[in-house]
Amino acid sequence: MGSTLRVALVAGEASGDILGAGLMQALRTQHPAIEFIGVGGPRMQAEGLNSYFPMERLSVMGLVEVLGRLPELLSRRKRLIRTLIEQKPDVFIGIDAPDFTLGVELKLRRAGIKTVHYVSPSVWAWRQKRVFKIREACDLMLTLFPFEAQFYQAHQVPVRFVGHPLANTIPLELDRAAARSTLGLPEQGRVVALLPGSRGGEVGKLGDLFLDAAQLLLRAQPELRFVLPCASPERRVQLEAMLVGRQLPLTLLDGQSHEALAACDAVLIASGTATLEALLCQRPMVVAYRVAPLTYRILKRLVSSAYISLPNLLAGRLLVPELIQDAATPEALAATLLPLLENGTTQTAEFAAIHRSLRLDASTQAAEAVLALIAGQSCS
Structure with a gap:
């Protein structure tokens, strides 16, 4: 993969912005010729993301608040999908925010774009039937915890457990x-x-x-x-x-x-x-x-x-x-x-x-899995 890659990412809140920035750093380390597009916060923008609109427009908590913002969210998602299909990224990575990003992934995958979801929703705990939509929407699920990967393996969803970034941030022994x-x-x-x-x-x-x-x-x-x-x-x-x-x-x-x-x-x-x-x-x-x-x-x-x-x-x-x-x-x-x-x-x-x-260096593991998917290699 010597040519320039175009990677699309969407994060919906601050925690996703942190994960996205770490992943972008690791991707550039492994493949310096790379362009980032999509939606992200200040950390992802500092890593070179051209954000189509402010990430805060996706940060909505609570059922009533979501209902009040639903027309805007649906409109933004529709325009984003149309833009990304025109831009033809080598891969799309939805970071958490499953209610928004899984719908994007489903449309893009049907349009022939490879899709990754980073951070599993709690599908193993409740609303387990969501796994069928995930299987249809994602070429690859990246999980932070091993029990999540076991769940996806049991449901024939391509998955890789990458570890949790916080495990590398916090020392094994504290003073x-x-x-x-x-x-x-x-x-x-x-x-x-x-x-x-x-x-x-x-x-x-x-x-x-x-x-x-x-x-x-x-x-x-x-x-x-x-x-x-x-x-x-x-x-x-x-x-x-x-x-x-x-x-x-x-x-x-x-x-x-x-x-x-x-x-x-x-x-x-x-x-x-x-x-x-x-x-x-x-x-x-x-x-x-x-x-x-x-x-x-x-x-x-x-x-x-x-x-x-x-x-x-x-x-x-x-x-x-x-x-x-x-x-x-x-x-x-x-x-x-x-x-x-x-x-x-x-x-x-x-x-x-x-x-x-x-403590697996999650960003590096995730970047390896994404680049393997782009190259058509096994991501397990």
Whole structure:
């Protein structure tokens, strides 16, 4: 492949922009003569992407918000498909955002353009019939986790497990003392990190719950300190209101979730992608989650996975406690976390092994698979 390649990519949110930029760097390292087109954020544009429109126009959260923006999204997708068919890229890569990108992939593949989807939707957990659309839309699925690749292999979808970029970013061993110094925490004594989520709804359901659990933990171990990273200024205001009237030795942080995890001895955490960061930091954790009662009843019928947290999905067993819905009480959270402050090695020993298994240099692996697909080679 000595000639110039034209690679189209579409990312719909900040996490996809980070993945896309890493993939673009790796593709250029392996094939310097390359042109990038599509849609991406500032990181992908810094790597040379000519973005057809601002990535933020695809960043929509919530059913009501999506419905309100649906005409615009459908119009943008239709124009994008038409433009990409005219541009005839050597490959199209949809990065996450499956509700938007899978539709693009399906049309482009039918037009004879090779297609890749990077980051699997949670098809293995719910709405499994989506795999048939994925099989029709994608020449290749790139997954961040091995259990996802196993699912696609079972459904005859070409797939390659590439590892997770965060596993290379986070060291295999963290300096707890340095992290505490950075955050102004005492070097001695135990610290618990509280991570009740990044969205307002999550913090609304879990913030008071986590703070109530922290007060119970403090009664049991009066020397404890707590850190709570705030995902945004809005979340900080929300949490400050919850702290009014409480007497807790707690430090609110602006972001700095990595530093909080590195500094702590154990974590009380909302189910979500932050649990992967806690795993990679090798900190024992208790996972909690609450949703609206009706949503929970619906999800119980739809979700086929035995676990909800990434550590348990990666381990293939109940490695970390999951306290969901009515089981997530302050008393239960505190009682489950206390033993992990004394001895969390059962969790952390397996965390270390999982960390190594994900540390594959995902961007390089993904670039190799994409270039092999363009060349007509096997991508397994």
